[in-house]
Amino acid sequence: MSSSLHADVPYSRPATPGPHASQVGFVGLGAMGYFMARNLATRRPQVAANTNPPLLVWNRTSGKAEKLLKEVGHDRIRIAHSIEQIVLECDIIISCLANDAIVKSTYELYAKALTNKPPTKHKIFIESSTIFPTLAGELDTLLSASPHTNLLTCPVFGTPAVADAAQLLIILSGDYRSKQEAAYILVPAIGRKAIDLGENLEKAPTFKLIGNSLILGTLEVLAEGFTLGHKAGISSELVFNLVKEILPAPGTVRYAERIARDDFDGTVGFAVDGGIKDASHIRRLTAELNAPMPVMDIAHQHLITARAINIMKKQQGHPAFETLDWSSIAAGSRVAAGLDPFDGNQANIEPKLED
Template structure:
């Protein structure tokens, strides 16, 4: 079993999510008088400088050997398998290691990793994917979904919330359940974006105007995801560094569809989201936020994918919406009444 009093922490994977999470954990450990957070990243250039609160590991094996708890934030299943192969080698030479995997992986991948960890004395693998984009990671407002060995969970949960998140949802001992939980959540979010993309495009094409329809969303569906992704689509703000990349969204949506197929479930809204993520990717949107899936409905309506205009010389996904870009064609805007058009949001 892992040590009863974890003291030294490591963090692997400093991408859009991992870097702010590691920074918050670093501050928390320092406030508790614990040793510096040890970091490893595939690209060393992304590592913050070593300091009194940050150390660098020479290798994954050395990090796992030296740390009591190792958190990982990895892009996909293949990377997770590769990274954990080296981490488990280090764990075999340690006095006990708890691994906390915050990546979004397919459930059976997490099951495989847990079985490998169980072969190593005093080692535990916990599946703990997180909900929230990079800005929430920076503000320590993520939601952690935690599953795995009860003993190990009790010893790490206080280091997850409130240092990096605002809430922790414990879903039991089966690590595959947390992975499936995260995929269900991401599938729901992707379907919401698809719904918004379709309806805002329709509103513009009929002359209602997407800005005006946003007033309905704000009054009747004021959930953070509805409002946040509405603004991205309305403002054509698909900045990938502050969101979730199209490539990552496509990976997750593919996982959700495979999971649904494995249990005989149908997900027509998600099937459409998958098609439109592929469309965004095909039009150069790999580095954009996954709300760029609006490219699908827009192209079908004869509009540019990332500006929503009929003609635009440079459609990169980082355009700004102008006053003229709402209420294109169709019904005259003046014929639609009853709700005052939004000027500021």
């Protein structure tokens, strides 16, 4: 293994049982999960002389699973007939799901399968969804009734494009030995680096919400800055160039470009529903910890505004986005300033200055 990979994984390789081919299952082939599963199937290093068995996948609707199978082939992917099959056949089960309610109901199915047929060897459940931290304890309680099971919370940072490129930042909390096994499967197959948040399962989800608060706060400030430029008669292109000069972080530049181009298509980004869910989690966390974060209140309102306007446009038969990206937060600032929510070009008119 290269020294760079050692730096990217904060653990030594598991000594026992040693490098071995594990059956891995993946549940949830949404915007992020599809690319994570594909890369896990195609990029995971072979272990010694063994060949990794095909990744076993399950999705609520079969179309995504069939598309993935067609893309990578039968030697890399098998489609499970049920969640129970995933639980019974797999050593490691990774979930990537839309929201807390779906995560909870999925783990109830996991627990039922484990109860019906208790495992005789170690199983690791890796939850990569963005969840409220206390849900981790509920999931652990569901699994802990069965022997030989461990839960890891494992949220990831990155957009679908980042997941496509296998450059996600992976956050891990939970049992140390399980984290060792998981990290060497996940890096570099789906992510560029793993960060250890300790054994408390709530820490990784909390860390993910902190990170998303930084991203969402940046989005809100960008949206307000571009809107001010519109009102002042300064083009989006000029404001975008300014962002590249003074705030050259890749993520910031990427979102600034989406706002500047009115590129609010959520089918190739992070859907606004997910942004609203994350903003709600962050606001709840700040309330419980008495750590005010006023920008999250504003961001939450502006995301809801964008979604409401998009729904209204659809109902009226006007051109609209099928799914909004969370960069559409700009709609909230624009409407408040009397501008078109999704068309910045209508605003770039030199203002008349009073004498």
